[in-house]
Amino acid sequence: MARTNLSKHLLLLAATTSIVALLVGFAPSEVEETTIKLEVPLQIISIDEEIVKTQVTDTEAPAVIGTQIGLPTPSGLVKHDPSYITQQASVKSGDSLSKILSSHGISNQDIYRVSSADKKPKELTRMRPGQQLEFVKDKNTDELISLKLIKNQLETIAFEKTDGKFVSSKVVREPETVNVYKEATISNSLFLDGLKAGISQSMLIEMANIFGWDIDFALDLRNGDTFSLLFEEKYLDGQSIGFGNILAAQFVNNGRVYQAIRYETNKGAHYYTPDGLSMRKTFLRTPVDFTRISSKFNPNRLHPIFKTTRPHRGVDYAASKGTPVKASGDGKVIFKGKQNGYGNVVILDHGRGYTTLYAHLNGFSRKIKRGGRVKQGQTIAFVGQTGYATGPHLHYEFRINGTHKNPVTVKLPNDEPMAKKDLKDYLPYAQTMASALESYHSPDYMQKLASIKR
Structure with a gap:
């Protein structure tokens, strides 16, 4: 039976071979080449470098491991890329953290989490009107990502979420400090003439406090009195943000010259004469300002x-x-x-x-x-x-x-003198500051000082 089947297969093969040979004989000697282009539209899908692997067993043929192009990505391999938005709110009287954040869709759970990260001195519970809250949240879920309490231009308290918890940190910016010189002559009043010379009201009050033990600003001022100041002005991003300390000051009152220099010891910063005597007296000359x-x-x-x-x-x-x-x-x-x-x-x-x-x-x-x-x-x-x-x-x-x-004329007792160990370092410093102040004096100011000395 097997031999009969084999014979049939051999006869079929021989017949097929003969037909092929016959067709080749009738084929033309030259064949015109035809190019067929196959255009297959491909959709490019970006996958976050995830690799789909085919597991094989000992009984299966080995499979190719690689990126599957054109196939939908398994849901478990999709990397979530949320859209974040930043919002700001100005703290108003009566506001609380919960009130502000909840009005922007933040959940009570996130408010609790960020509040728990607010350690001593509990900055978020001590917010003041005018301060700013800046926070980042997920646009789709309202999940709180980060929060900043901007206390002022220099200090910010930041809360960043890490592993589901918020961690607080303090960000402090250091302004640039520039020394500024101003002088003025009184013809109307201390404030009018001082402001006209570009000196702020707060700086004028501070100067009056420095000389207030020696000069009665309600009684002693005269037309023609002159004063000069060397003080700090603070800048941030090229903009003036306020003033620092008065470093040295001079007041010419009714022919008398008073000079004060700021100096810091282990007892704190105070003002002294160039000789090291404290400007501070045991008593103020007047108990009310500018009356x-x-x-x-x-x-x-x-x-x-x-x-x-x-x-x-x-x-x-x-x-x-x-x-x-x-x-x-x-x-x-x-x-x-x-x-x-x-x-x-x-x-x-x-x-x-x-x-x-x-x-x-x-x-x-x-x-x-x-x-x-x-x-x-x-x-x-x-x-x-x-x-x-x-x-x-x-x-x-x-x-x-x-x-x-008579409170106006009584001689007031001096405050405690500077310690001798501090005086040794102070005297050369005071000479340097006095020279610096003098170097800025205008010719008119110098002429007035010269006439007093004569």
Whole structure:
């Protein structure tokens, strides 16, 4: 049976061979070449370098391992690329972190997470009106990605999400500091002429505080008085963002020259004369800023209400109602209340026999109480018109061992002198700063100084 099948196959093969030979014999001698182009549109699909592998077993043929072009990517291999958006919000009075973020679609869970990362001193709970919140979230899911509390131009608190948790950090920018010189001559007032010369109001107040122990800015200023300042101005990205410290200052008042230089010791930064004496005195010359004297110290003054001759044992400073009254020196509150014609009164004991009295007050500062201590310059009360007073003013008395002294002319005791070890380093520094200040003086200013020295 097998031999019969084999014979049939051989006969079929022979017949096929004969037919092929016959066809070749009739074929033309030259064959025209024809090019066939196959154009297959391909769709290029980008896959994030994921490789689809075909697992093989010992019984399967080996498969080619590689990138599968034109096939849909398995869902588990798709890399999520969210679209992030950045939003900002200005903190307003009464705002909280939760209120601001929830209004922008942030979930309570994310608000809790970022709040938990806010360690001491709890910056997010101490936000102030005017500060800025900047946060990044997923546009599709509202998931919070990062948060920044911009406290000011120099300081930012940042919260970045890492492994599902937020981590806080502080970003502090350092401004460029430039030394600036200004000078002015008084013809109208300290503020008008100072502002006209390009000196800020805050800088003028600071200068007045520096010289306030020697110059009564309510009484002593004269037309023609001159002053000069060397101070710091801070820049960020080429823009002025404010002022730093006054480094050196000079005030020519009624023919007297006062000079102050800032110097820092282990007790802090203070102002000193070029010789190393502290500009700070134990007492301020005046307990209210930039007012006028309405009634001087006079043992034989005619009382404006009773029209009788009564001694006026203090100085009256006319000022608008509510003007802050400052403690003229460190001391203890030994009286706070009412005293007959004085109205509301505060009396301070400064030790060593010195006491001061402040009368006709509109009200008292909440921070003072009888028996408590106050610091020089601290607000203790406010100008008023209580008691026997014809208008709002402060009545101020200065006593030494119970004896009234004229606050305007009394010699004020100096503060503690600079330590000798600090003085050794200070003196050459003071000479350098004084020379630097002098090098900027205008010719008119130099001429005025020269006339005083003569």
